[in-house]
Amino acid sequence: MRALMIQGAGSNVGKSLLVAGLCRAARLRGLKVAPFKPQNMSNNAAVTADGGEIGRAQALQALACGIEPHTDMNPILLKPESEMGSQVIVQGRRLTTVRAREYSALKPKLMAPVLESFNRLKSAVDLVIVEGAGSPAEVNLRPRDIANMGFARAANVPVVLAGDIDRGGVIAQIVGTQVVIDPADAAMIEGFVINKFRGDPRLFDDGYAFIAERTKWRGFGVLPFFAEAARLPAEDALDLPRGGGTGGFRVAALQFSRIANFDDLDPLSQEPGVSLTMVRQGETIPGDTDLVILPGSKSTRGDLDFLRAQGWDIDLAAHVRRGGHVLGICGGYQMLGRTISDPDGIEGPAGETDGLGLLKVDTVMTADKRLTRTEATHAASGAPIRGYEIHIGHTSGEARGRPFAHVAGEAEGAVSADGRVMGSYLHGMFSGDSFRQAFLKQLGAAPSATSYAAGVEDTLDRLAAHLEAHLDVDGLLAVAR
Template sequence: MTALMIQGAGSNVGKSLLVAGLCRAARRRGLSVAPFKPQNMSNNAAVTADGGEIGRAQALQALACGLEPVTDMNPVLLKPETDMGAQVIVQGRRIATVRARDYTDLKPRLMAPVLESFGRLKAAHDLVIVEGAGSPAEVNLRARDIANMGFARAADVPVILAGDIDRGGVIAQMVGTQAVLDPDDAAMIEGFLINKFRGDVRLFDDGYRLIAARTGWRGFGVLPFFADAARLPAEDALDLPKGGGAGGFKVACLAFSRIANFDDLDPLSQEPGVALRMIQPGQAIPGDTDLVILPGSKSTRGDLAFLRAQGWDIDLQAHVRRGGHVLGICGGYQMLGHVVRDPDGIEGAAGETPGLCLLDVDTVMTPDKRLTRVAATHAASGLRVDGYEIHIGATSGPARARPFAFVEGQPEGAVSTDGRITGSYLHGLFGADAFRAAFLRGMGSTSGATRYGATVEATLDALADHMEAHLDVPGLLALAR
């Protein structure tokens, strides 16, 4: 019934990975441990055992703990829909879509469910390891903060501050954070650690001592860069692979402006015979691509316009003429049809947007959100596919007579008459090793030997080993109160 919080001196310092590693280390000590993040901002969500949604990082951390993810692990999730607004998910359920400037006014109502969820986890487990969001140094956001020091103070959770030396300026990150914090907030920080060091860590001895001397904080170590982090599911689209790789089967995924639930790509990125490349804005789809993936999107019509602005619609037509394959998942599936209609303005301004006309289907956006885990049967191979659905909108049309899969005996998704264009609402489908191998073989690839789940588990163990070797893990865990 104790807790410890990891906050960062900046964004993307590796907090999620540090929490996952500490969770696995605590579990291996025989502790019942759970992850917690009061507030997360991500369009890469996981569907939980209790039928809600949380950030993908907390789902990975739950796996590190040997737990099923539940909504209490991330009670507030913000899912950006535009540059100015986001969907607000509280304890797994959408409560509103608000503009960024209006979210501050909503925050005071959110501390209560945050503390309620934290209290339930704390009562059920020996230890809760908490992840902050962004940085407490963003003191302009402190007044109604629920993610960093606002939470730490309200829940009386000791804080470890993590810095990212890979970006440079880590001494200023750490000392500067203490300098701008309110003294009562700074008093919550029990120590610091340095993450992502490359090279000989002894070269930073003087810098490490300087931080300790200037701040008065206890140092818990310098963690070398963990190269195998790429084997774990990515939470941020910025962490997805930009280049190709050495595999002979070439997969190109379009990097939409509102890309969502792209964990579908993680198992493919681990296949040695697959070269997965994210096609960035302004880049053309390479002519030698075997499979183009249209991933999920938080704004289907908006990303259809984005797709056309990049010229990807023209590239896709050329790809299909060359005999290439296309897979649309969720929002990408909706884009493959003739039209996407949003008569009630659920995703933005009311209206409709022409689709890519690669599948004989249409989509209508509806206010009801489908949020469920799914066990499906792949129509072509008869193999089981475990995934989840997280979408609004209903898709219908003649191509649905050729389903991608069956869910509880009902057809799901659609396949073109020549079998080269596939659409499905099922996320996470490539996590099933046998299905992934069969799907790739059906397009001429010899890939499919990777045991993805086992790889993730082994990598979490390797992460815990890495942290045990370079950080004072016993000292960190002893701080929890």
């Protein structure tokens, strides 16, 4: 029962992808392996088999391991609701909502569930591969740290430090980390990896040797940039591409300021007959769009204000007048209705906001959070849908009489009288090939026979092979204790 931790010399250095690749490589070697991240911050969450939620990256890493996602894989999940505050999820369940300064005081109480989950997970597998958060060089956060060296030392887990050469300054990233962290923390680091190299890796031989000589840490290799990572679900909204595909059916998705569960869009971006455009702040919805998607949001009323500030409400009204289609998913579904009420101030200041009025439904926010995997039947085509629900709020109104889908014989979602505006709480619907094909065909697109799930599995295998070809994977796994 061993463990190894990958920490980053900065944020967004590729830790999640490295852990996923190592998980798949270990699995292919016959090891029973599981991922773990003590603390994650993301609005892109997955519903687990035990009825909780974890970061999407840990769900992907679990897939790389060939096991079901479990709340123990990410015991602390922070879901930002504003610039200043986040919802705190502990072992899959909402504990509270706090401001950043308040969370610092809360952290010492969270080490116990972190270690509890880690030890429970470790006892069930041969190997746990742990992902850090941010960087241990953020020494201002060290006194109450549960995400990097605070955890590594409490759990006695050896660390490998990853640096991102693509953004430049990787020598300073890694050497500087050793300089600023506590010597006892530095002693936990067994070596380093250089990630995201473009071009001939031999060109970095001198820099690699300099890092090894200056730090006395072991180098485990230089990993070339893995372009196929774009085929895997992204966790950070900053990683969202501007679009994908060159097909004739044009989809535009609105990139809200608090966009959540945006991996709903990944299967569409990989459809050969579809071109997907992410519409960002300050941009307009293209006039030739066939389908506009309003994705999930962690702050529905706040992002509705954001939508209007961009003028997207005007664009949407024009799109519908031209005969275009609209799909709202979760928070996007709530926005399409007449009103969104939050009498108890669950997502922000208490009050009511007028919706877009494109669906005759109304939503009331409640403290109860629905977390469930869901099997449904698409009302228009009869195609099966396998997805999940992760939302607060109850939606009602006459448009519910025209459901988007049926769940155990009950209506789910809503559709406008002309069938052009649709809303649903079902995340992950497009991952199912049969539903995606039926939905696109219904809207006049020419879907392919592409298997999204098979493509993800193949990419994970390719990622593992990529790591095996360029890193000392034997050495990395041997470091685990």
